[in-house]
Amino acid sequence: MNSNSTTCGTLSWSFCPPNKLSTRKATVSIIRAVNDISNESVETADAVVCGGGPAGLLTAIMLAEKLPPSQKIRLYDRLSAPPDADDDRIWDNDVARFYLIGLGGRGQSALQEFGAWEGVVKDRCVSVVGRRDWQPGDLEGTERIFTEAEKRVPTEVLARDKLVGVLHQHILDKYNGRIELNYGFEVHPIDFSHENGKSVLVEIAQCTSELGRLNPSEVKTSVENQEEILCSTEDTKLLKVNGLLVAADGTVRTVANAMEREDRKRFDSLNPIQKVFAPKPFRVKRYDDDNQRVYKSFPIDVPKDWRFDLNYSARAKRATFDALPANRKGNYCGLLLLKKDDPLAVENNDPNELRAMMDNSFPFFSKLIDDDTMATVAKKPVSYLPSFRYAGPRLHQGNNCVMLGDCVHTVKPYFGLGANSALEDVRILGQAIDKHKDENGEIDTTKVVREFSKRRAKDSKALVRVSRDLDRPGKLGVFTFLIPIILDSIFSKFLPAIFTPNIINMLQREGWTFSGVARRKRLERVLQAAMLASGFYLVGRVATRAALWTVAKVFALCQRSVAARYAIPAAALSCVATFLASRSNKTRELSKDLPAVADVISKFSKKSEEKQVAKK
Numbered sequence: 001m002n003s004n005s006t007t008c009g010t011l012s013w014s015f016c017p018p019n020k021l022s023t024r025k026a027t028v029s030i031i032r033a034v035n036d037i038s039n040e041s042v043e044t045a046d047a048v049v050c051g052g053g054p055a056g057l058l059t060a061i062m063l064a065e066k067l068p069p070s071q072k073i074r075l076y077d078r079l080s081a082p083p084d085a086d087d088d089r090i091w092d093n094d095v096a097r098f099y100l101i102g103l104g105g106r107g108q109s110a111l112q113e114f115g116a117w118e119g120v121v122k123d124r125c126v127s128v129v130g131r132r133d134w135q136p137g138d139l140e141g142t143e144r145i146f147t148e149a150e151k152r153v154p155t156e157v158l159a160r161d162k163l164v165g166v167l168h169q170h171i172l173d174k175y176n177g178r179i180e181l182n183y184g185f186e187v188h189p190i191d192f193s194h195e196n197g198k199s200v201l202v203e204i205a206q207c208t209s210e211l212g213r214l215n216p217s218e219v220k221t222s223v224e225n226q227e228e229i230l231c232s233t234e235d236t237k238l239l240k241v242n243g244l245l246v247a248a249d250g251t252v253r254t255v256a257n258a259m260e261r262e263d264r265k266r267f268d269s270l271n272p273i274q275k276v277f278a279p280k281p282f283r284v285k286r287y288d289d290d291n292q293r294v295y296k297s298f299p300i301d302v303p304k305d306w307r308f309d310l311n312y313s314a315r316a317k318r319a320t321f322d323a324l325p326a327n328r329k330g331n332y333c334g335l336l337l338l339k340k341d342d343p344l345a346v347e348n349n350d351p352n353e354l355r356a357m358m359d360n361s362f363p364f365f366s367k368l369i370d371d372d373t374m375a376t377v378a379k380k381p382v383s384y385l386p387s388f389r390y391a392g393p394r395l396h397q398g399n400n401c402v403m404l405g406d407c408v409h410t411v412k413p414y415f416g417l418g419a420n421s422a423l424e425d426v427r428i429l430g431q432a433i434d435k436h437k438d439e440n441g442e443i444d445t446t447k448v449v450r451e452f453s454k455r456r457a458k459d460s461k462a463l464v465r466v467s468r469d470l471d472r473p474g475k476l477g478v479f480t481f482l483i484p485i486i487l488d489s490i491f492s493k494f495l496p497a498i499f500t501p502n503i504i505n506m507l508q509r510e511g512w513t514f515s516g517v518a519r520r521k522r523l524e525r526v527l528q529a530a531m532l533a534s535g536f537y538l539v540g541r542v543a544t545r546a547a548l549w550t551v552a553k554v555f556a557l558c559q560r561s562v563a564a565r566y567a568i569p570a571a572a573l574s575c576v577a578t579f580l581a582s583r584s585n586k587t588r589e590l591s592k593d594l595p596a597v598a599d600v601i602s603k604f605s606k607k608s609e610e611k612q613v614a615k616k
Contacts, residue, residue: 042238045074048202050187051249052077054160055405055422057167059246060179061114062426066433068441071243072178076185078207078252085124085165095326095333096297096377098159101413102128102324105152105510107420110427115174121166125156126325127309134314139364143310150505155311155416157324163419187249189258190238192398197446200245200400206235244445246429247403248422251386256284256407259397280393285464287388291473294345294382298334299326300368306330316361318342323365334365338382347381354378386410386418388471390464395457396449404429404452409460411467415504421463421514428455462515466503484521487528499524 047067049060052075060075067073083090091098103111103125111117130145146154171179184207194201247255263281270278300323302308308330312323319342323334336358338345344354351374358366358374369377389410396402404425411418432451436444469480488502500506506517 042201042240044240044242046071046241047073047243048187048239048241048245049073049075050245050247050255051075051252051405051407052079052082052164052168052181052183053248053250053405053422054163054167054419055426056246056248057164057171058110058114058116058423058426059248059404059429060181061116061167061171061175062430063244063246064175064178065114066430066437067243067443069178072180074180074182074239076182076187076204078186078249079183081181081183082161082165082168085162085169091159091162092327092329092331094299095331096299098161098326098333100157100324100326100333101160101163101419102155102157102416103163103423104155104416104420104508106508107423108153108156109510110423113427113430116167116170120170121158121163122156124162124166125158126328127154128157128311128325129154129309130307131311131313132307134362134364136316141312141314141364143307151508152510157326159326160419186252186254187245187247188254189245189397189401192259192262192401194240197399198242200241200398202239202241202245204237204239241400243400243443244448245401247401247407248405250406251389251410253284253407255397255401256391256403259401259403260284262397282391282394282397284389284391285461287464287468289387291471291477292340292385292387293320293337294340294384295335295337296344296377296380296382298323298336298365298369298377299373300332300334300365302330302332302368304330312365314362314365318357318361321362321365336377344378345382347379349378351375351378385412388412388464388468390460392457392461395453395460399446399449402429402449402452404456408456409463411464412471414471415467415507417463417467417507424510425456428452459514462513462518463507466507466514466518466521470504484525488524491524491528491531498527 047063049056049063056075056077060073063073103121108117108122111121130143132141132143134141168181171181182204186205186207188203188205189200190203191201245255247253249255259282263283267275267278267281302312302323306312308325308328312332312334314321318338320337321334322337323332325331326333343349344357351371354377355366355371355374358369386406387410391403391408395404395408405422406418408425409421411421429448429452432448432455433443435451436447438444471477472480485502485504488499491499492501500520503517503521506512506521507514512520
C-alpha cells in the first residue's frame with residue numbers, strides 16, 4: 001500500500017506524521033486503519049527487540065535469560081548481518097574502516113552479568129592501560145599509566161562492528177532457536193495500546209538490499225541527507241507483540257519518532273486548561289551542535305618501541321589527533337578531528353595540503369603515514385560525530401514498549417560513555433524484570449516499563465546535559481569544562497573526604513548514577529563557591545587590616561618624629577621630580593632648583609626646632 005494513499009484525519013487511530021518532527025523521509029506505509037485489521041492477518045510474538053547493535057543484541061540475550069523458556073525473542077535490524085568477528089582478513093586489512101569503541105566498567109559489568117564478557121567479548125579486545133599526550137609544541141609527549149584509583153578496570157577497545165559480530169555469533173551458538181535474528185527489516189509501531197493496552201501492534205518492513213552495514217556516523221550521513229527510500233513500501237507484514245517491545249535502534253529512532261508524533265498529536269488536541277495539568281508529552285530533545293567536529297580516519301602502524309596498549313593523543317590549534325589500538329599487533333586507527341569549516345574537512349582535498357598540516361601540527365604521527373595512505377585519506381569524505389540528544393520525560397509508551405541505548409541518550413564518544421551507558425541500560429532493564437516477575441517466571445510488563453523509565457529517564461537527561469557542558473566551545477567551555485576540572489582536582493586532592501574527583505572520572509564509576517553525579521557536582525560547586533568566597537573575604541579582611549595597621553604605624557611614627565612626618569611627602573615629591581626630569585629637557589632644567597630629599601628633611605627639621613625653642 002502506498003504511504004500517500006491515505007490522508008491524516010480519516011483514520012480511527014492517532015498515528016499521523018506531523019510536520020518538522022523528523023527530517024527522515026517516511027520509508028514504509030505505516031498508516032493503517034487498526035479497526036479494519038483482522039486477527040488472521042497478524043502474526044504474534046512474545047518479545048521483540050528493535051535494533052541489532054550492541055545494546056539490541058545484549059537485550060535479546062538478557063530477555064532469553066529472564067523470560068520463561070517457552071517464550072521466544074525476535075530481533076529486527078535494518079542493516080545487513082554483521083561480519084565474522086574472527087576473520088582477521090576483515091579486521092586487519094583496513095583498520096581505519098571500522099569505528100572503535102572503548103568498553104569501560106559500566107559496559108564490562110553489563111556484558112559480564114549476562115555471560116557475554118569472559119571468553120566471549122573480552123578475548124577480542126585490546127586493553128588500554130594509559131595515555132601518551134602531546135601538547136602544542138611538544139615533540140616527546142607525556143606518558144601516564146592509569147592507577148586503579150583512576151580506573152577500576154582498564155578500557156577494552158574493539159571495533160563496534162566486531163562487538164556486534166561477537167554477540168551475534170554468541171547468540172547463534174547459545175540461543176539458537178530461542179532468539180530469532182532478522183536482518184534487513186525496520187520496525188514501525190502502529191498502535192502502542194492495541195487490544196486495550198495488552199499488546200503493541202507494529203509493522204515490519206523489509207529494507208532494500210543496497211543498505212549495507214555502516215558505521216554510526218555513516219548511517220547518520222546516509223539516512224538524513226539522502227532522498228531515496230531505504231525500505232520497501234510493499235513487502236510488509238503486521239506483528240502483534242504480546243510482551244515487551246524494546247527499542248534499541250540507535251539514532252534512527254523509528255519507535256521514538258512514533259512516540260513523539262503520537263504524544264504531540266494527543267497534547268495538541270487538548271484545550272489550554274487541560275494542557276496546564278496534563279503530563280508533559282514525550283519528545284526527543286535535539287541540541288544544536290555549537291562545537292561540531294568532523295573526522296577522517298588513518299591506519300597507523302606504530303613503531304616497535306612504542307607501547308601497543310596506550311591511547312595516543314595530540315592537540316594542536318587547528319585539529320586534534322587521537323589513536324586507539326585496532327588489534328594487538330601495533331595497528332592503530334587514528335582520527336583527525338577537524339572543525340566542519342576547515343578547508344581539509346572535505347572530500348577529495350589535496351594530499352600535499354593534508355601532509356603539510358600533519359607535518360606542522362603532528363610531525364610524530366605524520367612520519368608514520370606513507371604517501372599512498374595520505375592520498376587515500378585525502379580522497380575520502382569526512383565522517384560525522386553524533387549530536388547531543390535525549391528522550392524524555394519518560395522512556396516508555398503504553399504498557400509494553402520501552403526504549404534504551406542511543407535512541408534515548410546520544411553523546412559524542414569523547415569520554416567513552418555512549419556504548420557503555422547503552423549496555424548499562426540493558427542491565428537495569430534486567431533488574432526491573434527481576435523485580436516484577438512472579439513465581440511462574442511471568443513478568444508484569446506494565447510495571448517493568450515504568451520501573452525502567454523511573455530509574456533511567458533522569459539519568460539519560462543528566463548524561464547528555466553533562467556531556468554537552470564538557471563540549472562547549474571557546475570561552476563558554478572555559479567555564480563549563482576547564483575551570484570545573486581544575487577546581488575538582490584541587491579540592492579533591494586537599495579535601496578528599498568532602499569533594500569527589502573530576503566529573504569525567506565520576507561518570508566512569510559504575511556505583512554512581514549519572515543523575516547522582518550531576519546532583520553531587522552541583523552541591524560541590526556551591527561548596528566550592530562558598531569556600532572561595534569566604535577565602536577571598538578573609539584574605540581581603542586580613543589585607544585591609546594589615547594595610548590599615550601599616551598606615552596607622554606610619555602616621556604614629558610621623559607624629560613622634562617631625563623629620564619622619566615630612567619624609568614620605570618629600571620622597572614622593574622627589575620621585576615625581578625624577579619622573580618629570582626623565583620626560584623632557586625643560587623638566588631636567590627645572591629640577592636643578594628643586595631641593596634634595598635630605599635638604600627638605602633638614603629644612604623642615606630646623607623650622608620645627610625653632611618653633612620648639614620659641615614655645616619654651
